[in-house]
Amino acid sequence: MNSRLTIFAMAALAALPAAAERADRDKEIVVGADRLTADDNAKTSTFEGSVVITQGTMRMTADKVTLREDKDRHKYYVALGGPVTFRQKRDNVDEWIEGFAERAEFDDRNDTLKLFNRARVKRNNDELAGDVITYDMKREVAEVTGAPANAKSQNNGRVKVIILPPKKADEKAPSEKPAPPVTLKPDAGSR
Numbered sequence: 001m002n003s004r005l006t007i008f009a010m011a012a013l014a015a016l017p018a019a020a021e022r023a024d025r026d027k028e029i030v031v032g033a034d035r036l037t038a039d040d041n042a043k044t045s046t047f048e049g050s051v052v053i054t055q056g057t058m059r060m061t062a063d064k065v066t067l068r069e070d071k072d073r074h075k076y077y078v079a080l081g082g083p084v085t086f087r088q089k090r091d092n093v094d095e096w097i098e099g100f101a102e103r104a105e106f107d108d109r110n111d112t113l114k115l116f117n118r119a120r121v122k123r124n125n126d127e128l129a130g131d132v133i134t135y136d137m138k139r140e141v142a143e144v145t146g147a148p149a150n151a152k153s154q155n156n157g158r159v160k161v162i163i164l165p166p167k168k169a170d171e172k173a174p175s176e177k178p179a180p181p182v183t184l185k186p187d188a189g190s191r
Contacts, residue, residue: 027056033065043069051079057089057096062104074109083118090123098122101133111137119144127162 034049045067053060062081069075083100090097099122101115112134115121119133130144146157 023056029053029055051081058086059088060084060086070109072109074107076108077104077106079104084115095124113137125162125164127160129161130159131157 031047031051031053033047033051035047037046037048038044047065049063051060051062051065053062053065060079062079062084064080066078067075068077080103083102084104086097086099086104088097089095099115099120101119102117103115105114105116106112114135115133117131118129119131120127120129121133122128128142128144130146132145134143135141144159144161146159
C-alpha cells in the first residue's frame, strides 16, 4: 500500500469543519479498521468495518471510507456509515464542532466537504440540519438544502437552524437561596 496515499486520505478528513484546530494538521493520523484494501494501480484505498480515524483533536467514525487519488494527486474521499460522525476542536477557543450524516465526501482539489442524508453539524448548542450540507473551505461558505418534497426527512424536507443567544456578561445565575416560606394567616374578617 502506498503510505503517502493513506496519509493524504486521512489528512483531508482532518480538515472537516471550518475553523478547526490548525495544529491538528501537523499531528500524526491514526486509522483503525477491520479491513484495508489498497490498490496502488487504481490509486484507491478502502477501509472497512468500524473505521476510526484520529488526528490531534479530530475524531471520525464510519463503517467504510474510500480514498481515490487522480493523476494530479488530488484526493477524493467518501465515508459511509450509520451514521458517519466527526468531532474536532475549534481553533483558539474551547468549543467543539460535531457532525453526523449517512455519507460524507471531501474533494481536496476544490476543498469542498459535503454531508448527505440526515446531515447535522453542531457547535455547542447551535445546530444546522438538512438533507445536504456543503461547505466550501476556500470561500468559507456553507449551503444547506432540505430533502426533496417527496422524500422522507426528519425535518419534513426543510432546513433547520438552532441558534441560542449568547449569555450577557453581566447576567448572573439565579440566586440559589430558597424563597422565604409563605405563611398563611386567617383573614381577620372571617372570624
